[in-house]
Amino acid sequence: xxxxxxxxxxxxxxxxxxxxxxxxxxxxxxxxxxxxxxxxxxxxxxxxxxxxxxxxxxxxxxxxxxxxxxxxxxxxxxxxxxxxxxxxxxxxxxxxxxxxxxxxxxxxxxxxxxxxxxxxxxxxxxxxxxxxxxxxxxxxxxxxxxxxxxxxxxxxxxxxxxxx
Numbered sequence: 001x002x003x004x005x006x007x008x009x010x011x012x013x014x015x016x017x018x019x020x021x022x023x024x025x026x027x028x029x030x031x032x033x034x035x036x037x038x039x040x041x042x043x044x045x046x047x048x049x050x051x052x053x054x055x056x057x058x059x060x061x062x063x064x065x066x067x068x069x070x071x072x073x074x075x076x077x078x079x080x081x082x083x084x085x086x087x088x089x090x091x092x093x094x095x096x097x098x099x100x101x102x103x104x105x106x107x108x109x110x111x112x113x114x115x116x117x118x119x120x121x122x123x124x125x126x127x128x129x130x131x132x133x134x135x136x137x138x139x140x141x142x143x144x145x146x147x148x149x150x151x152x153x154x155x156x157x158x159x160x161x162x163x164x
């Protein structure tokens with residue numbers, strides 16, 4: 001009985017709908033160069049540029065030379081169908097230990113770039129319903145699985161800066 005009550009009290013995850021442009025813009029626009037992360041090494045702009053870079057993988061605009069075995073994919077991909085979050089401190093093996101140098105002059109430019117790549121993401125997968133792109137950790141993903149990953153990924157990084 002106590003377990004049942006604890007489950008009911010457990011806070012629900014506020015998943016980030018990365019396709020909701022207004023929400024994404026509004027939340028990210030709260031950040032500035034002095035915003036401190038709750039965890040991790042990236043500053044706010046690096047986090048936004050990171051979200052954009054990973055979206056570019058899905059779009060086919062950033063080729064990550066990586067192979068994920070069918071065995072690993074079979075083990076990892078089911079995670080995307082769960083309500084589990086990405087672990088704090090999770091870092092894909094293809095990423096460097098240190099955050100990358102900034103690409104844009106401002107957070108506003110970085111947000112605009114991210115939104116552009118999200119629109120491109122939807123457009124590219126809409127044009128080819130059978131399209132799949134290899135994710136560096138989860139393996140080959142179609143549109144539905146990329147969306148599931150992106151929801152988890154955006155939620156993870158929005159939590160990194162206390163935006164959800």
